[in-house]
Amino acid sequence: MSGREYKPSDYPLPYVTENLRDWPIYKLTEHKEDFVAEVKLRVKEKIKARFNSEKLLREELAKVLYQERIRLTEKPWKADPKDERTFWNSIKSKLIQIEQIEDNSPINEEHLLEEIIDRYTNEIVGEFDPGAFSFARAILPQFFGRILAAAPGKWFKTIAGNVRTIHEKIPLTGDIEKIRNLSAKGTVIVVPTHFSNMDSIMVGWLLNEMGLPAFTYGAGLNLFSIGLLSYFMSRLGAYKVDRRKKNTVYLETLKMYSTVAIQRGAHSIFFPGGTRSRSGHIDRKLKLGLLGTALETQKLHYKNFTEETAPKIYVVPCIINYHFVLEAQSLINDYLKETGKERFYKENDEYSTSFKLIRFMLKFFSASSSLSVSFGEVMDVLGNKVDEEGNSYNHLGQKINVKNYFVTNGELKDDEQRDAEYTKILGERIVDNYYRYNVVLTSHLICFTLFELIKKKYKGYDLFTLLRTPAEDVSLPYAEVVDAVSRVKERLKEMQEQGEVLISPELRWNIDKIIEHGMKNINLYHTASPLTKNGEFMGSEDLKLLYYYHNRLDGYGLEKYI
Amino acid sequence: MSKVNPVGVIGAGSFGAAIANLLAENGPVLLYERNVETKEQMKRERKVRGFDLHSNIQLADSLEQVASSCYLIFPAVPSQFFKSMIIDFSPYLRPDHIMIHTTKGLHCEFDIDTADAKTIRLKDIKTMSELILQETGIVRVGSIAGPNLALELMEKQPAATVVASRFDEVIREGIAALKSERFRVYGTREILGIELTGVLKNYVALASGAMSGLGYGENVRAMLITRGMAEMIYIGHALGANKRSFLGMAGVGDLIATCSSPKSRNYAVGYRIAKGEKLPEILASLGEVAEGIRTLKIGKLIVDHTGVSAPLLQIIYKVVFEELPMEQAVKLLMRYPVTADAEYLDL
Numbered sequence: 001m002s003g004r005e006y007k008p009s010d011y012p013l014p015y016v017t018e019n020l021r022d023w024p025i026y027k028l029t030e031h032k033e034d035f036v037a038e039v040k041l042r043v044k045e046k047i048k049a050r051f052n053s054e055k056l057l058r059e060e061l062a063k064v065l066y067q068e069r070i071r072l073t074e075k076p077w078k079a080d081p082k083d084e085r086t087f088w089n090s091i092k093s094k095l096i097q098i099e100q101i102e103d104n105s106p107i108n109e110e111h112l113l114e115e116i117i118d119r120y121t122n123e124i125v126g127e128f129d130p131g132a133f134s135f136a137r138a139i140l141p142q143f144f145g146r147i148l149a150a151a152p153g154k155w156f157k158t159i160a161g162n163v164r165t166i167h168e169k170i171p172l173t174g175d176i177e178k179i180r181n182l183s184a185k186g187t188v189i190v191v192p193t194h195f196s197n198m199d200s201i202m203v204g205w206l207l208n209e210m211g212l213p214a215f216t217y218g219a220g221l222n223l224f225s226i227g228l229l230s231y232f233m234s235r236l237g238a239y240k241v242d243r244r245k246k247n248t249v250y251l252e253t254l255k256m257y258s259t260v261a262i263q264r265g266a267h268s269i270f271f272p273g274g275t276r277s278r279s280g281h282i283d284r285k286l287k288l289g290l291l292g293t294a295l296e297t298q299k300l301h302y303k304n305f306t307e308e309t310a311p312k313i314y315v316v317p318c319i320i321n322y323h324f325v326l327e328a329q330s331l332i333n334d335y336l337k338e339t340g341k342e343r344f345y346k347e348n349d350e351y352s353t354s355f356k357l358i359r360f361m362l363k364f365f366s367a368s369s370s371l372s373v374s375f376g377e378v379m380d381v382l383g384n385k386v387d388e389e390g391n392s393y394n395h396l397g398q399k400i401n402v403k404n405y406f407v408t409n410g411e412l413k414d415d416e417q418r419d420a421e422y423t424k425i426l427g428e429r430i431v432d433n434y435y436r437y438n439v440v441l442t443s444h445l446i447c448f449t450l451f452e453l454i455k456k457k458y459k460g461y462d463l464f465t466l467l468r469t470p471a472e473d474v475s476l477p478y479a480e481v482v483d484a485v486s487r488v489k490e491r492l493k494e495m496q497e498q499g500e501v502l503i504s505p506e507l508r509w510n511i512d513k514i515i516e517h518g519m520k521n522i523n524l525y526h527t528a529s530p531l532t533k534n535g536e537f538m539g540s541e542d543l544k545l546l547y548y549y550h551n552r553l554d555g556y557g558l559e560k561y562i
Numbered sequence: 563m564s565k566v567n568p569v570g571v572i573g574a575g576s577f578g579a580a581i582a583n584l585l586a587e588n589g590p591v592l593l594y595e596r597n598v599e600t601k602e603q604m605k606r607e608r609k610v611r612g613f614d615l616h617s618n619i620q621l622a623d624s625l626e627q628v629a630s631s632c633y634l635i636f637p638a639v640p641s642q643f644f645k646s647m648i649i650d651f652s653p654y655l656r657p658d659h660i661m662i663h664t665t666k667g668l669h670c671e672f673d674i675d676t677a678d679a680k681t682i683r684l685k686d687i688k689t690m691s692e693l694i695l696q697e698t699g700i701v702r703v704g705s706i707a708g709p710n711l712a713l714e715l716m717e718k719q720p721a722a723t724v725v726a727s728r729f730d731e732v733i734r735e736g737i738a739a740l741k742s743e744r745f746r747v748y749g750t751r752e753i754l755g756i757e758l759t760g761v762l763k764n765y766v767a768l769a770s771g772a773m774s775g776l777g778y779g780e781n782v783r784a785m786l787i788t789r790g791m792a793e794m795i796y797i798g799h800a801l802g803a804n805k806r807s808f809l810g811m812a813g814v815g816d817l818i819a820t821c822s823s824p825k826s827r828n829y830a831v832g833y834r835i836a837k838g839e840k841l842p843e844i845l846a847s848l849g850e851v852a853e854g855i856r857t858l859k860i861g862k863l864i865v866d867h868t869g870v871s872a873p874l875l876q877i878i879y880k881v882v883f884e885e886l887p888m889e890q891a892v893k894l895l896m897r898y899p900v901t902a903d904a905e906y907l908d909l
Contacts, residue, residue, distance in 0.1 A: 382657075382701070394699040396652065396697070396698070396699065398652075398653070398699050400656065400657060400699050401656070401657075402657075404656050404657040404658035405657045405658070405701065407657075407658035408633070408658070408660070408731060408735070409567065409633050409634075409735075410567065410633060410658075413731075415730070415731050417729065417730045417731070418702075418729050418730070418731045421728055421729055422701070425701070
């Protein structure tokens with residue numbers, strides 16, 4: 001438990017580090033050339049070590065070229081630079097040249113590798129501009145203030161223990177003071193759930209409200225095609241991630257960028273789910289690649305520093321819940337289209353113009369609704385709990401030295417397979433936190449219950465048939481819904497006592513009010529209401545949306561209480 | 563050069579002693595025995611169970627000493643005592659320890675004599691590696707299993723085993739510590755399968771002993787081994803294990819060894835039951851633990867809970883605990899409907 005709690009009026013909290021120029025992310029920008037050079041060099045060495053003969057490296061480069069050429073024809077984006085095709089054509093001819101004249105060629109595989117790494121690194125790299133930051137800081141509160149202003153209900157004490165109440169307008173729970181303290185002692189990596197494109201802006205802003213230095217994070221390359229957003233993101237520490245590029249050289253460059261940034265102390269945000277949750281489920285399967293860089297960096301710190309001085313990396317899960325998700329409709333449609341097919345998601349370029357973005361933002365503003373952001377346990381890179389001082393404790397409460405995880409026979413050893421297994425363990429702990437620190441909102445409770453009741457009523461239907469049933473045919477007596485909501489709510493209360501989930505304060509109200517609150521909030525935005533009530537019956541105008549919001553509470557075994 | 567740390571062995575039972583002697587051929591070993599008298603006697607006579615204690619073996623005074631001197635530790639403690647041992651050991655263990663257990667048994671968080679198959683939870687049945695993870699801060703855990711009759715290992719006969727762990731590093735360390743000119747060591751990441759096959763074979767061995775007790779020969783044994791293995795695969799599958807491990811050295815390999823050898827305790831128990839002796843007398847005279855009896859009880863709970871078809875287990879259970887005559891048991895087994903041959907490969 002931390003020393004102090006914060007009252008709503010305390011926000012925004014004073015910065016842990018006052019001078020922006022002392023922030024790790026600013027230092028990264030200040031030494032940008034040096035930083036970028038280190039990334040390039042280290043990623044080259046890593047790839048050379050992995051493909052350790054000219055032939056292997058050449059084959060791998062050919063593979064990269066092949067994948068990139070497919071991407072160019074099949075998934076072109078507006079954000080792509082104009083010279084993409086020229087660049088890859090030149091790589092192609094050079095590769096052919098090397099293959100044909102081998103030893104007599106003035107260029108070799110390594111030169112080509114360097115060229116590709118150069119291009120990728122220059123694309124990825126972001127920076128931090130204190131001027132732009134100060135400007136954004138001045139306007140963002142108004143921006144978010146609008147969204148949150150009408151948030152019904154106050155987030156005062158929820159549960160005893162380390163849940164804290166914050167800001168009248170920001171429903172923020174978690175051990176804020178501990179996160180602040182540890183941000184000064186080591187490097188913090190926030191790992192949020194991912195439901196909406198708003199997430200990164202939302203989390204970035206909240207971390208700022210908490211008085212933490214700016215965080216660096218990977219943002220989808222497609223978002224950078226929007227003029228205004230691009231201007232700010234590229235100056236506020238965001239680096240570019242292109243999820244279409246799945247080749248080894250790109251992925252290794254991206255991971256190295258993150259590793260070196262963390263190694264230089266930059267607090268980071270990772271979305272370990274990778275892309276936004278299509279189905280509305282809390283992520284269960286995490287993408288471990290980027291997460292692994294946290295572990296890798298911790299190991300490097302133990303190599304480069306003495307045991308006492310090695311900086312520590314702290315991982316903090318973060319669960320964001322909106323009453324409604326702006327992209328819900330397109331996400332769930334994607335999900336239903338892709339289910340059962342083994343294909344990569346097509347990364348939609350949904351907000352490719354400033355006009356679309358502004359329309360999107362306007363809707364968000366005008367449909368002011370409450371949301372909740374909850375921080376889970378502060379952990380080390382293996383998912384062990386960490387105390388106020390940054391000491392790690394295992395599940396038995398025994399104090400442990402994290403360095404020992406990397407020690408074999410008394411010596412610090414590298415082992416990729418071991419570290420990948422460790423990252424899986426960290427991933428499991430993060431997912432566990434996602435479930436336990438998820439705050440159940442009224443709208444999610446109602447959607448879950450109603451959809452489960454409908455499922456029960458149409459027992460013989462498979463999911464797809466059920467979702468295609470005309471919405472007007474599907475309705476249930478209000479009294480039946482009230483009964484079921486009441487049972488699920490009681491179960492959720494028990495689960496909160498057991499530390500298995502958190503519930504929003506509104507869930508303490510009586511059932512009629514809960515249903516009213518949930519309906520009001522979720523229906524603010526969607527044109528077809530996921531929840532409807534006509535006289536003594538409840539139904540839905542859009543079963544797919546109902547299913548999407550229902551999924552947020554899937555995985556808790558609540559079906560049994562329907 | 564860093565100094566060579568000894569490898570730790572916990573328990574000087576017949577298998578612990580055999581494994582300690584094997585490890586000692588490659589370097590120093592620190593052996594811990596809980597029973598002070600046994601330990602002192604070993605110290606004095608440098609003998610263990612009638613065999614010479616390798617000169618590289620030193621006897622440890624405490625678990626703490628093992629934890630502080632060794633990075634690699636092999637516990638060789640019967641499953642029923644494993645939990646209390648590991649809890650005592652836990653305060654001294656760190657994440658840089660690697661632990662490879664040798665116990666072919668399961669731990670239950672409930673009383674196996676009174677539990678109701680309907681209400682048990684499968685997660686309360688734990689393999690030894692799961693128990694280590696639960697009760698200590700060690701993460702790098704492994705298991706060894708294989709056709710390794712302790713007596714034959716002590717006699718320095720050639721043999722082979724499998725080291726299993728989700729960590730390649732643990733497999734490598736295990737192989738390096740154990741392998742020798744007379745001991746082949748295989749590796750796999752399928753630790754659950756390796757642990758379960760080592761456990762489940764116990765009751766098949768017991769059945770095999772019983773068949774021999776009745777005077778049956780090799781045809782019966784071969785039939786029993788083959789179908790016993792199929793049954794083990796089904797039970798393992800229900801618990802989440804891959805069939806692969808059951809077909810390897812620790813599966814079919816161990817099964818053949820224990821089902822054919824009077825040196826196997828489980829086999830001996832079955833043999834004596836078929837000869838008309840009562841279970842309590844047998845257990846009393848055995849002196850050591852026959853994991854097969856526990857396996858039968860736990861296995862019965864598992865198959866009743868999951869609904870897995872396991873006729874051999876069900877019938878042998880009746881023979882051992884409900885005094886079903888062996889002749890009757892054989893008739894029941896022979897009458898059981900046949901499946902397609904080797905149908906378990908399609909699982």
